[in-house]
Each structure stands twice: as structure tokens, then as C-alpha cells.
Amino acid sequence: MALKFNVGDLVDNPTPRVPVTLCLDTSGSMMGEKVRELVNGVNLFYDAIGEDDDAHDSAEISIVEFNSSASLIQDFAGIEHISRINSIDASGGTALGEGVNLALDTLEQRKMIYSNAGVLYYQPWLVLMTDGQPNGRQEELERAIDRVTEMVAQRKLTVFPIGIGADADMTVLARFSPNRPPLRLRGLSFKEFFEWLSKSVSRVSRSTPGDKVKLDLDGLAGWAEL
Structure with a gap:
């Protein structure tokens, strides 16, 4: 699959970038209130990034959805080039491995664009949210797990695996993050997450690329089951 990228203002705005990929489950089990709250949360994330001076210039966001297949629904772009989401259709299965692999492919190509433009970037973030058990191709799932864990071990990626609801497969999510256990969203606290x-992205954007930035662990209590 050929991916097209929005180069945007990389030349005019050489601020180091914080690439954030949202890899979101939009399978049939997300239909109804879950997917509506997810859409509201993503738009709130956009708004918060746009209102923060540091994150506004640094954050670049992409969104991959996965259901019976995977697709890129928001290419990497700065907040000024992103349109708010009106709705997401939830249907089909849970091709989680396919979704993560597309997200990583998209990230690798964006990193090449940063390098070619001479723009520095912070350690990329991958947010993986699902409410069920993966039922895509097993080899794709295993390849995704291997790729993510290798990048995490090399400090080339920060991953946040998050389960939605009681049926989320936390065992599979844990395989993506051997150093930090996955978290389960408390109820439908997408807004709080x-x-x-957004506050975490802002904190990173105020640091120097390469620095280790501590996460706001206290803030987890606002949205996660601890």
C-alpha cells in the first residue's frame, strides 16, 4: 500500500516533532456509545493540543483504525492541518496485528521525511486501544508484537496498550509492552484519557530530544483502573 504524507510546514517550522499514532479498534463491538465517546475524546485531544503553545508546534498525529482490515484515516500532520472527526463507523472483526503493522509502516515513512527535511523528532508514541480479542491473521499479530517490542527495547518507541471494557484481551496487550503493564480504561473515560x-505530549515537547521524560503516573488515576 502506497502511503501519501502531508509534509506540511516542516521547512517553515523546524521545531522538533512529537509523532503520536492512535491505533484504534473500530470493530463491531465498539458500536454505539463506545465509539461515540472515542470520537469525542479524539476531538478533545485535538483541541487540547491546539491550545497548548508547545504541543501546537511539536505534535504530529496520525490515526489508524482496525476492524476486519486496517486503514489510515488520518495521515501524520500538525494540528493546524487536521480536521475534527464527525463520526467513525464501527463494524467487522478485530485485525489488531494488521492495524499495528500499518501504524508502524506509517511511522517509519514519516521518520524518513523528518530526516530528509533535517527535522529532529522525539521518541514516537503508539497508543493502542482495543475492546476485544484479535481475530486477524496470527502471523500479522506476531509480527506486530515483535516489531513493537524490538523498537521499545531500542528506545525507539513508547507504547501505551489500553483495554476498553471487560472483554479486552489484556494478555495480548501485555505482549506489546513487556516493561509496562497494559491499562484498562475505567468505564468510558476516553475524555479523561x-x-x-495531551498534557503528556506537552511535557515531552518542552524537553530536549533524547531526554528521558517521566510520565505523569499520578494522572493515570483519572482514567485507568488501577
Whole structure:
């Protein structure tokens, strides 16, 4: 699959970038209130990034959805080039491995664009949210797990695996993050999660690329089951 990228203002705005990929389950089990709250949370995330001076210039966001297949629904772009989401259709299965692999492919190509433009970037973030058990191709799932864990071990990626609801497969999510256990969203606290995420992105954007930035662990209590 050929991916087209929005180069945007990389030349005019050489601020180091914080690439954030949202890899979101939009399978049939997300239909109804879950997917509506997810959409509201993503738009709130956009708003919060746009209102923060540091994150506004640094954050670049992409969104991959996975159901019976995977697709890129928001290419990497700065907040000024992103349109708010009106709705997401939830249907089909849970091709989680396919979704993560597309997200990583998209990230690798964006990193090449940063390098070619001479723009520095912070350690990329991958937010993986699902409410069920993966039922895509097993080899794709295993390849995704291997790729993510290798990048995490090399400090080339920060991953946040998050389960939605009681049926989320936390065992599979844990395989993506051997150093930090996956978290389960408390109820439908998408708004609280994306508020926390926007503040975390802002904290990173105020640091120097390569620095280790501590996460706001206290803030987890606002949205996660601890």
C-alpha cells in the first residue's frame, strides 16, 4: 500500500516533532456509545493540543483504525492541518496485528521525511486501544508484537496498550509492552484519557530530544483502573 504524507510546514517550522499514532479498534463491538465517546475524546485531544503553545508546534498525529482490515484515516500532520472527526463507523472483526503493522509502516515513512527535511523528532508514541480479542491473521499479530517490542527495547518507541471494557484481551496487550503493564480504561473515560495524553505530549515537547521524560503516573488515576 502506497502511503501519501502531508509534509506540511516542516521547512517553515523546524521545531522538533512529537509523532503520536492512535491505533484504534473500530470493530463491531465498539458500536454505539463506545465509539461515540472515542470520537469525542479524539476531538478533545485535538483541541487540547491546539491550545497548548508547545504541543501546537511539536505534535504530529496520525490515526489508524482496525476492524476486519486496517486503514489510515488520518495521515501524520500538525494540528493546524487536521480536521475534527464527525463520526467513525464501527463494524467487522478485530485485525489488531494488521492495524499495528500499518501504524508502524506509517511511522517509519514519516521518520524518513523528518530526516530528509533535517527535522529532529522525539521518541514516537503508539497508543493502542482495543475492546476485544484479535481475530486477524496470527502471523500479522506476531509480527506486530515483535516489531513493537524490538523498537521499545531500542528506545525507539513508547507504547501505551489500553483495554476498553471487560472483554479486552489484556494478555495480548501485555505482549506489546513487556516493561509496562497494559491499562484498562475505567468505564468510558476516553475524555479523561485524552486529556492526560495531551498534557503528556506537552511535557515531552518542552524537553530536549533524547531526554528521558517521566510520565505523569499520578494522572493515570483519572482514567485507568488501577
